[in-house]
Amino acid sequence: MTPSGKGALAGMRVVDLTRVLAGPLCTQILADQGADVIKVEPPMGDETRKLGPPFDAAGRAAYYAALNRGKRAISLDLSTPAAQEVLHRMLADADGLVENFLPGTMERWGLGFDEVLAKRYPKLVYCSISGFGADGPLGGLPGYDAVLQAMCGVMSVNGEAASGATRIGVPVIDHLTGYVALSGILMALCARHRTGKGQRVEATLYDTALSLLLPHASNWFASGDAPGLLGSAHPNIAPYDKFRARDGELFIGVLNDPQFRRLCQHIGLPGLPHDPRFASNGGRLAHRAELKEVIETAIAGSECNALCEALMKVGVPAGALNTVPQALAHPHSAHRAMVVRHGDYCGVRSPMVMCGTPGEPGRAPPAFSQDCDEVMQELGFDQVQRQTLYEAGAVMRPASGNVISGRLEKVG
Known part of the structure; x- marks a missing residue:
């Protein structure tokens, strides 16, 4: 055929x-x-x-x-x-x-x-x-x-x-x-x-x-410092990491200062962007461990999916940490027709x-x-x-x- x-x-x-x-x-x-x-x-x-x-x-x-x-x-x-x-x-x-x-x-x-x-x-x-x-x-x-x-x-x-x-x-x-x-x-x-x-x-x-060594190769070319292990964090951006909430983990990606202000406002920390340690991306990178601790304390009582949905609505990219079955069963996966079936066959579309x-x-x-x-x-x-x-x-x-x-x- x-x-x-x-x-x-x-x-x-x-x-x-x-x-x-x-x-x-x-x-x-x-x-x-x-x-x-x-x-x-x-x-x-x-x-x-x-x-x-x-x-x-x-x-x-x-x-x-x-x-x-x-x-x-x-x-x-x-x-x-x-x-x-x-x-x-x-x-x-x-x-x-x-x-x-x-x-x-x-x-x-x-x-x-x-x-x-x-x-x-x-x-x-x-x-x-x-x-x-x-x-x-x-x-x-x-x-x-x-x-x-x-x-x-x-x-x-x-x-x-x-x-x-x-x-x-x-x-x-x-x-x-x-x-x-x-x-x-x-x-x-x-x-x-x-x-x-x-x-x-x-x-x-x-x-x-x-x-694939982006931005790690460029960072090394510019600084001479060998990139190392950061877990889920980003070498050039903070907060851009995995965080723990009440019922699971989520990823929050903040690329610029306005997003950081919106994040802080939503999680009840409106004064945090005025802290000299966190007022700029450079400062947030230098104090990423302290920043993560502050954010996780603030969201400790929040439900993951509800928090992600609320953050996305105010323009802060956030997503719950899903398993493979959860990702494939997500309503948006169905909307995008990402799964194909025929008889016994099931796969992911191009x-x-x-x-x-x-x-x-x-x-x-x-x-x-x-x-x-x-x-x-x-x-x-x-x-x-x-x-x-x-x-x-x-x-x-x-x-x-x-x-x-x-x-x-x-x-x-």
Whole structure:
């Protein structure tokens, strides 16, 4: 089943050779916006298929299901010439190819962009996602999100003195790298519209991780002081922190003096902005511990949600500390149609909203190689040729007959 033809990228075809997170996230967003994405897995499959529990009602690992909506699936052993011929037929009318092999893998198979693919498919946009890039002191080495959080200083500014440096609880570097790849692909397509030529796009976890050091890198450039652990506080702004109220915790973000005055007025401390320690952001930063204690004493009897609602109404950003289920069940999540469902599948939609060319979430994530016959028929392989490819192990058969398809519907 090919995409519905809706969305800004309708008519675009992408060959997705990626596994795990950054690449599949990038290509899922492309699929949600109308691109025909063909997921090409190695014979052992995408590693995330096995990263459970939990598994959903259809037997898919929840991790895999979160990243592969809207794609068609085939499995190829790209180390074999027969499977490479299948890939070449895909690329004949493809707009993009995305891969996240260790650098040098595609070249070893005779599929390098500069040496082969760019000459054979001059309009192809080729996106390579890797840990560190192909060259340099760390070139060609493997990389995972948490490893890059450690190496690139991200963990060094996350956590408190009691906990020490701590991994951010979501794979933020992988996630952002997926968006870096997405942005690069779309920019390359814009350039192709002008020049008629494709190009190679590179996204690395290392570059992405360093780009996250905002404002910490700039602070270090300007002051020479190494950033450290601040818990939930901000290195440049106060009060911008987590606070405890009567029934839970909330985050209050004050960016300027008028907001600080409104905060103080609402929590019964109208004279606090006149205290020399707290009259300016610089003073509040220098005395952040005292300021936090004063604010927490003032709100100790307040109910979290009511306090947040009241502060927001007077222009002071504040939010209760919600669990994941609470956040997903929030009425505004329903209003924004952030959760998508179809049958046993449930996921979070892509966060961009295209008002003129709206996309829609595609079908449920595919079973292993579930679309191999359909894809190969489209590529011109007859039944005898398909059977030969299966028997040679160049193309893998579906893992089972349990194929889940159909369009997804927004919830809310």
